[in-house]
């Protein structure tokens with residue numbers, strides 16, 4: 336090998352040693368319900384910022400927009416314990432730095448209390464409250480393997496008892512209030528191990544859930560949420576913020 340070639344080889348070896356750790360340092364975020372709405376916009380935000388994104392969908396073959404982003408796509412129904420444990424098995428040993436519990440539903444609601452079918456409320460609690468708890472429990476070892484472990488659950492101002500000035504929506508309000516309460520417990524249990532748990536209100540966003548009503552696009556909401564989530568610090572553990580990082584009352 337000529338001296339010139341040896342010099343070139345040494346330069347490339349040295350530069351790979353210097354630059355390799357950076358190229359391997361991208362954090363991994365897992366976003367549930369990433370096939371549409373706020374979840375899809377969040378997947379896009381995180382991917383554009385250079386994160387490794389795992390986006391989940393109940394029906395991956397139908398998640399065309401998510402799959403077009405080129406992120407890792409995983410099947411997950413957060414209401415189904417078998418689906419949750421299957422995901423945990425597939426991700427066994429993988430490090431997850433950020434879990435975004437985004438998937439949620441509006442659920443059964445009526446104008447008159449007398450018309451409320453209380454048995455139908457099991458579903459909204461199973462998805463909005465127990466779903467994030469299930470996913471968090473199943474992926475806890477993956478999160479624990481990260482040096483910067485954060486769990487952001489997309490809640491709602493509707494889950495705030497203090498901000499409830501107009502009634503409505505037993506199931507949705509109650510399920511998000513329960514999610515907020517679970518988040519507080521988790522923040523207490525795992526804060527000392529370096530976890531940061533927060534619940535976030537995304538704003539009133541134009542999605543299928545709101546039938547296109549709202550004062551924010553998914554892009555506006557998700558860019559705010561992205562900033563809040565990516566900048567979370569230890570002192571944020573157990574807090575409730577909106578998409579602009581403004582603290583909200585319980």
Ligand SMILES: NC(=O)c1ccc[n+]([C@@H]2O[C@H](COP(=O)([O-])OP(=O)(O)OC[C@H]3O[C@@H](n4cnc5c(N)ncnc54)[C@H](OP(=O)(O)O)[C@@H]3O)[C@@H](O)[C@H]2O)c1
Pocket residue numbers: 367368369370371372373374392393394411412413414415436437438439440462466489490491492536537538539540541542543544545549
């Ligand atoms: N839009 C708003 O103004 C607003 C305000 C406050 C809070 N939020 C919260 O923001 C989050 C996202 O809402 P969005 O407005 O983007 O709603 P969306 O457009 O209706 O999207 C909901 C997402 O959740 C998924 N999902 C529903 N049930 C699921 C389950 N059992 N397992 C896995 N995924 C499931 C849906 O998947 P499929 O396509 O398979 O149904 C979809 O990807 C929700 O937690 C919602 O409560 C929204």
